[in-house]
Amino acid sequence: xxxxxxxxxxxxxxxxxxxxxxxxxxxxxxxxxxxxxxxxxxxxxxxxxxxxxxxxxxxxxxxxxxxxxxxxxxxxxxxxxxxxxxxxxxxxxxxxxxxxxxxxxxxxxxxxxxxxxxxxxxxxxxxxxxxxxxxxxxxxxxxxxxxxxxxxxxxxxxxxxxxxxxxxxxxxxxxxxxxxxxxxxxxxxxxxxxxxxxxxxxxxxxxxxxxxxxxxxxxxxxxxxxxxxxxxxxxxxxxxxxxxxxxxxxxxxxxxxxxxxxxxxxxxxxxxxxxxxxxxxxxxxxxxxxxxxxxxxxxxxxxxxxxxxxxxxxxxxxxxxxxxxxxxxxxxxxxxxxxxxxxxxxxxxxxxxxxxxxxxxxxxxxxxxxxxxxxxxxxxxxxxxxxxxxxx
Amino acid sequence: xxxxxxxxxxxxxxxxxxxxxxxxxxxxxxxxxxxxxxxxxxxxxxxxxxxxxxxxxxxxxxxxxxxxxxxxxxxxxxxxxxxxxxxxxxxxxxxxxxxxxxxxxxxxxxxxxxxxxxxxxxxxxxxxxxxxxxxxxxxxxxxxxx
Numbered sequence: 001x002x003x004x005x006x007x008x009x010x011x012x013x014x015x016x017x018x019x020x021x022x023x024x025x026x027x028x029x030x031x032x033x034x035x036x037x038x039x040x041x042x043x044x045x046x047x048x049x050x051x052x053x054x055x056x057x058x059x060x061x062x063x064x065x066x067x068x069x070x071x072x073x074x075x076x077x078x079x080x081x082x083x084x085x086x087x088x089x090x091x092x093x094x095x096x097x098x099x100x101x102x103x104x105x106x107x108x109x110x111x112x113x114x115x116x117x118x119x120x121x122x123x124x125x126x127x128x129x130x131x132x133x134x135x136x137x138x139x140x141x142x143x144x145x146x147x148x149x150x151x152x153x154x155x156x157x158x159x160x161x162x163x164x165x166x167x168x169x170x171x172x173x174x175x176x177x178x179x180x181x182x183x184x185x186x187x188x189x190x191x192x193x194x195x196x197x198x199x200x201x202x203x204x205x206x207x208x209x210x211x212x213x214x215x216x217x218x219x220x221x222x223x224x225x226x227x228x229x230x231x232x233x234x235x236x237x238x239x240x241x242x243x244x245x246x247x248x249x250x251x252x253x254x255x256x257x258x259x260x261x262x263x264x265x266x267x268x269x270x271x272x273x274x275x276x277x278x279x280x281x282x283x284x285x286x287x288x289x290x291x292x293x294x295x296x297x298x299x300x301x302x303x304x305x306x307x308x309x310x311x312x313x314x315x316x317x318x319x320x321x322x323x324x325x326x327x328x329x330x331x332x333x334x335x336x337x338x339x340x341x342x343x344x345x346x347x348x349x350x351x352x353x354x355x356x357x358x359x360x361x362x363x364x365x366x367x368x369x370x371x372x373x374x375x376x377x378x379x380x381x382x383x384x385x386x387x388x389x390x391x392x
Numbered sequence: 393x394x395x396x397x398x399x400x401x402x403x404x405x406x407x408x409x410x411x412x413x414x415x416x417x418x419x420x421x422x423x424x425x426x427x428x429x430x431x432x433x434x435x436x437x438x439x440x441x442x443x444x445x446x447x448x449x450x451x452x453x454x455x456x457x458x459x460x461x462x463x464x465x466x467x468x469x470x471x472x473x474x475x476x477x478x479x480x481x482x483x484x485x486x487x488x489x490x491x492x493x494x495x496x497x498x499x500x501x502x503x504x505x506x507x508x509x510x511x512x513x514x515x516x517x518x519x520x521x522x523x524x525x526x527x528x529x530x531x532x533x534x535x536x537x538x
Contacts (some may be wrong), residue, residue: 307427309451313403326451327427327530335427347424383409383455385431385447386424 006365009321010206010297011155011183011356016249017208023252024210027245035242036233045244052251059258060200061191062217068234069247072214073182073203075227077106079216079238080178080199081149083224085114088146088176096144097121098175100132100151100161101341107149107180108337119146129290130159130342138169145175152184152200156325156338156354157289158298160188167196176222182206182214186257187264187295192217202254204246209253213246260359267357268296270366274355275299277370282377283390286348288339297357300325302339302348305387306380311353314379318372325352395452396486402456407463410445416513419505421523422498426530428454432462432502436510439470446502453492457499460484465503470510474520476503 007015027048033041035049050064057064070076081097088094099111101123111121122140125133132150141148148170153160167177178199181190186207192200199222204213218224230239279285284304303311308324315322325336327350334340335349344352355369381387395403412433422429428450435443444462448455460481465473478496482488488496501523508522 305449307450307454310403310455313400313452317404345425347427350424350427383406383447384449385420385429386449 001368001371003319004364004368006320006361006368008355008357008361008365008369009323010358010360011158011295011354012323013205013211014208014358015360016205016210017253017256019256020209020249020253024245024249027248031244035244036231045242048248049242049244052247055251056215056254059254060217061193063220065235066192066217066220068216068218068238069242069250070201070214070216070227070238071212071243072205073104073180073201074106074214076201076203076214076216077104077180077182078110079224079227080201080218081107081110081147082114083227084147084149084176084178084199085119086117087222087224089119092146092174094144094146094175095119096142097147097149098124098137098140098145098170099149100124100126102126102130102154102156102159102338103149103151104155104180104182107151111149120144124150126159126341128343129293130154130157130288130338131290131293132161132166134162134165137166141169141173141175143173145170145173147176147178149178149180152179152181152190153188153295153298154289154338155183156336157300157342158183158295158356159290160184160293160295163195163197171196183295186254186260187297189258189261192219198222204250204253207253207257209250210246213243213250215250263359264296267359267361270361270363271297271299271355271357274357274366274369275301278373282374286344288342288344288352295356297361299355299357300339300352301355302344302352303377303381304348304351305384306351306377308350308352310380311351311376314376315372318376320369320372323354323356325354326350393489393491395456395489398484398486399453399456399488402459402485403452406446406455406459408443408445408459408466409447411447412443412445415445415506417506417508417510419502419507419509421501421505422450422454424449427451428495428498430454430458430498430502432458432506434465434506434510436470441465441468441470441473450495450498451492453488453495454498456485457481457488457495458502461499461503470507473503474507476500 031044033045035046170177182203185202200217205211226237286302288300308326339349415433416436417434431447433445446458448458478500481496
């Protein structure tokens with residue numbers, strides 16, 4: 001097979017879709033006015049902004065005045081977690097936060113910031129497949145719980161959490177429910193009304209919109225503190241002249257992604273074919289995460305006796321982009337907190353590989369990974385002092 | 393984080409990979425929990441390192457520093473090899489990202505561990521510092537950025 005470029009790291013970011021660029025371009029070249037200006041140049045931009053908000057709201061099952069555009073998922077997560085907790089403390093004196101051990105750093109670090117403000121935070125464990133332990137969750141939840149923050153889908157192992165059920169339980173105790181849907185959006189159906197959540201975050205660049213775009217859904221009637229002080233944009237909640245072109249891009253991309261949801265089965269089949277091949281043909285491999293309750297494009301596998309950064313670099317030389325939970329590929333000494341949370345020992349977390357496929361991937365991409373991967377794993381194992389050899 | 397061309401060359405085409413049968417000195421440092429283990433094999437004749445090989449479980453920098461360390465000590469005397477510093481390995485590789493300096497320290501330690509094994513085998517008193525095996529303690533060894 002000829003050399004190709006296979007981008008299989010769509011959980012990290014995605015390319016901006018040509019349709020999205022086309023939708024955005026007039027807002028950079030022609031309708032460049034400030035949406036807050038009253039003259040026609042401003043009104044053109046305002047129209048684009050309003051249409052985008054309506055589109056995003058409809059696609060989420062929300063109302064337009066429940067959508068706040070942000071600079072991305074991290075901002076929306078920070079706003080929701082900190083803002084939600086502080087709001088409930090102010091209103092009802094609640095000082096407890098529940099989250100999971102496998103959240104994105106944007107949520108985990110926000111929870112730690114709340115701890116420094118005097119909140120008590122429960123980090124609820126997940127089972128070996130990465131699903132939240134419901135019994136432990138129920139045990140933590142009480143009348144002091146201000147907010148529950150649990151991600152819709154995990155960014156490393158793709159595990160889907162029972163958000164609807166968690167929301168019901170949280171609401172029974174009068175707590176707010178927030179879900180980080182950054183990874184789920186565009187990959188699986190997400191409807192805020194059906195979920196019942198109070199807040200939900202999303203990030204544009206995960207579904208072919210540009211980086212620097214995102215949104216927070218906040219249920220009508222809920223008025224946590226504004227996030228940025230200034231000229232009063234986003235209904236006084238998040239000031240700063242709106243990223244009109246980016247917002248138009250986000251709405252267009254979300255519309256495209258939702259229209260493609262029926263195509264999900266094809267992505268799931270590609271993912272499963274790759275998983276089956278690896279597990280059958282490469283010895284000493286471990287499947288990480290839940291086989292069913294999982295994002296369709298996500299695959300996470302540990303190759304024992306090798307280290308993930310080396311694997312990433314050699315795959316890159318072959319033209320394949322993946323990511324790893326190894327400590328060496330990040331700026332820390334610890335391997336992925338998600339893999340450690342599902343009970344994987346550190347040495348096996350270091351050898352993990354995350355493949356995240358999208359609608360842009362093809363069967364040929366999977367064939368190519370299947371062609372290149374076994375040799376690269378074998379090569380690294382041949383130079384590993386801890387590899388016991390095949391069949392051992 | 394970006395690797396130098398030299399690091400990528402030694403990672404993609406590591407020199408002296410493998411084991412030496414009946415090696416005169418073998419040293420193993422690091423641990424799997426931290427994500428890197430280096431094993432160094434030395435063939436020594438008349439106190440000269442005539443051959444050096446390595447096996448490494450680790451990141452790109454761990455493989456590159458092992459490879460470079462074997463290159464730097466081959467053909468040199470035991471005394472000269474003991475003078476190999478992690479800094480020399482880093483320099484020979486055209487630099488390492490700060491977070492990866494730890495790998496060069498491991499390479500230096502692997503050489504010392506193998507030489508200590510050699511000294512022990514020939515009954516010579518070990519008059520240099522030998523890295524101690526540490527279980528589950530991971531180090532960074534960052535150097536200040538210039």
